[in-house]
Amino acid sequence: FEFTLMVAGESGLGKSTLVNTLFLADLYQDRVIPPVEERLTKTTGIQVRTADIEEMGIKLRLTIVDTPGFGDALNSEETCQALSDYIDVQFKKYFQDESGLHRKSIVDNRVHCCLYFIPPYGHGLRMLDVAAMRKLHKKVNLVPVIAKSDSLTTTELSRFKSQVLQELKQHDIQIYQFPECDPDEDEAFKKQDKELKDSVPFAVSGSCQILEVNGRRFRGRIYPWGVVEVESPLHSDLQKLRSMLIETHLADLRDQTHEIHYEAFRSACITR
Amino acid sequence: FEFTLMVAGESGLGKSTLVNTLFLADLYQDRVIPPVEERLTKTTGIQVRTADIEEMGIKLRLTIVDTPGFGDALNSEETCQALSDYIDVQFKKYFQDESGLHRKSIVDNRVHCCLYFIPPYGHGLRMLDVAAMRKLHKKVNLVPVIAKSDSLTTTELSRFKSQVLQELKQHDIQIYQFPECDPDEDEAFKKQDKELKDSVPFAVSGSCQILEVNGRRFRGRIYPWGVVEVESPLHSDLQKLRSMLIETHLADLRDQTHEIHYEAFRSACITR
Ligand SMILES: Nc1nc2c(ncn2[C@@H]2O[C@H](COP(=O)(O)OP(=O)(O)O)[C@@H](O)[C@H]2O)c(=O)[nH]1
Numbered sequence: 001f002e003f004t005l006m007v008a009g010e011s012g013l014g015k016s017t018l019v020n021t022l023f024l025a026d027l028y029q030d031r032v033i034p035p036v037e038e039r040l041t042k043t044t045g046i047q048v049r050t051a052d053i054e055e056m057g058i059k060l061r062l063t064i065v066d067t068p069g070f071g072d073a074l075n076s077e078e079t080c081q082a083l084s085d086y087i088d089v090q091f092k093k094y095f096q097d098e099s100g101l102h103r104k105s106i107v108d109n110r111v112h113c114c115l116y117f118i119p120p121y122g123h124g125l126r127m128l129d130v131a132a133m134r135k136l137h138k139k140v141n142l143v144p145v146i147a148k149s150d151s152l153t154t155t156e157l158s159r160f161k162s163q164v165l166q167e168l169k170q171h172d173i174q175i176y177q178f179p180e181c182d183p184d185e186d187e188a189f190k191k192q193d194k195e196l197k198d199s200v201p202f203a204v205s206g207s208c209q210i211l212e213v214n215g216r217r218f219r220g221r222i223y224p225w226g227v228v229e230v231e232s233p234l235h236s237d238l239q240k241l242r243s244m245l246i247e248t249h250l251a252d253l254r255d256q257t258h259e260i261h262y263e264a265f266r267s268a269c270i271t272r
Numbered sequence: 273f274e275f276t277l278m279v280a281g282e283s284g285l286g287k288s289t290l291v292n293t294l295f296l297a298d299l300y301q302d303r304v305i306p307p308v309e310e311r312l313t314k315t316t317g318i319q320v321r322t323a324d325i326e327e328m329g330i331k332l333r334l335t336i337v338d339t340p341g342f343g344d345a346l347n348s349e350e351t352c353q354a355l356s357d358y359i360d361v362q363f364k365k366y367f368q369d370e371s372g373l374h375r376k377s378i379v380d381n382r383v384h385c386c387l388y389f390i391p392p393y394g395h396g397l398r399m400l401d402v403a404a405m406r407k408l409h410k411k412v413n414l415v416p417v418i419a420k421s422d423s424l425t426t427t428e429l430s431r432f433k434s435q436v437l438q439e440l441k442q443h444d445i446q447i448y449q450f451p452e453c454d455p456d457e458d459e460a461f462k463k464q465d466k467e468l469k470d471s472v473p474f475a476v477s478g479s480c481q482i483l484e485v486n487g488r489r490f491r492g493r494i495y496p497w498g499v500v501e502v503e504s505p506l507h508s509d510l511q512k513l514r515s516m517l518i519e520t521h522l523a524d525l526r527d528q529t530h531e532i533h534y535e536a537f538r539s540a541c542i543t544r
Pocket residue numbers: 010011012013014015016017018147148149150151204205206207393394395423424428
């Protein structure tokens with residue numbers, strides 16, 4: 001199973017921490033944060049890392065596409081363009097492989113999902129977020145997430161989620177749509193599916209730190225006023241996002257990439 | 273006593289909340305957050321609000337200069353320019369009044385202090401922060417603060433503070449320097465003064481919500497995992513900032529504005 005996940009959004013929003021928390025791995029061991037001037041010049045670089053992981057009983061060849069320096073506002077447009085170009089390059093490769101001799105052994109490196117990190121400022125989307133998402137929404141399954149959601153109180157978070165949903169609609173940003181639940185599914189599954197849909201956009205908190213309290217081990221963030229358990233549904237939507245990406249919607253994300261986004265690219269190529 | 277405080281930094285970093293928390297007043301009652309496109313067009317506007325307040329036994333005619341829409345990265349340069357122009361306009365007015373007939377009744381509307389809000393992302397300053405601060409540091413007493421510091425753990429915060437101090441130095445950004453403590457001061461005062469200097473840049477959390485726990489009332493933020501008491505020195509440097517601005521360093525901020533920043537402007541005018 002190949003699965004390519006793109007993470008987009010400003011530097012410092014906890015993207016690498018979230019990826020590590022999602023896949024319970026340290027995919028960024030060799031990472032170096034360059035000093036601020038370097039960040040400015042190296043920012044249109046795209047970093048691609050691949051790892052074989054096993055999660056929830058599923059073996060995955062996971063590829064993460066990251067942009068180390070998005071959001072030095074002076075060049076967020078270029079970084080966005082670089083992400084969009086990367087998606088197209090993968091489509092093109094697949095298109096060429098598909099029309100070639102070795103069709104049976106095609107490697108699917110197309111981007112199956114893009115997590116766009118929205119900063120938890122509280123007023124809604126910024127123009128830079130709107131511009132970035134509009135560049136990507138027709139090429140990849142776009143899943144907006146609220147970054148570092150532990151900086152929002154419960155009331156601020158619910159208000160922010162409705163604000164974001166309203167603005168996404170207002171700006172015609174097409175986010176990944178969960179397929180309809182099969183009417184034959186059991187009630188428990190339907191309920192879980194509805195809860196998933198109601199939590200969009202997912203508000204995520206991540207942590208590379210494993211804490212131990214009363215013999216129980218969990219990933220969390222220790223503050224002077226309390227401890228955030230990032231995997232607890234009461235504290236963050238991390239579990240929902242993880243189970244959606246790896247368990248319940250992995251197949252659909254790959255299908256929609258092939259049947260909708262890739263197909264749009266392919267028709268554009270053919271008609272040219 | 274006239275005191276003009278400028279607050280600069282991206283929209284959503286909690287600037288108005290902090291101002292209200294600092295001065296225990298609601299200076300933003302009439303505020304409306306415009307939708308994102310309006311924010312884009314109206315962002316170079318500067319908002320000035322004045323209120324007579326009494327804090328810590330001191331009566332102040334407080335003026336707050338705010339930029340409602342800084343940081344829609346597409347125009348942070350213009351907003352910065354607008355702030356810099358505002359400072360110059362006040363200097364010019366003072367210069368004209370000073371050389372006029374009614375010198376005794378001059379109103380001092382010069383900007384005495386500028387709080388620059390650094391987002392708590394964790395990697396350090398962004399180019400946009402460096403550019404903004406370099407535009408302002410020679411015209412006003414610049415006091416950088418770490419915004420929404422409750423999204424950083426204790427370890428992350430101390431690392432971030434040293435990172436920021438190092439980068440401020442590296443980019444030659446002149447922040448407001450606390451004057452040397454008088455050697456005749458008592459030990460308690462010297463200790464408090466040292467603690468103040470060691471906490472720079474101040475990490476602030478603000479709140480408009482007054483909570484009541486066990487009969488004790490305090491301003492705070494309620495999270496599912498705990499309650500941040502913004503006025504507690506264990507949770508935030510708010511108290512340090514407040515006492516510095518209003519109690520211990522008010523006079524020095526006004527003096528340095530007059531003797532250093534205004535003087536530089538005045539000499540530049542005269543020599544032209
Ligand atoms: N408040 C908060 N901080 C986080 C979270 N995840 C990561 N961080 C911190 O944010 C900083 C930047 O995280 P990083 O993952 O490197 O961000 P990236 O640049 O987007 O990849 C680090 O200090 C992290 O410890 C989170 O969920 N909440």
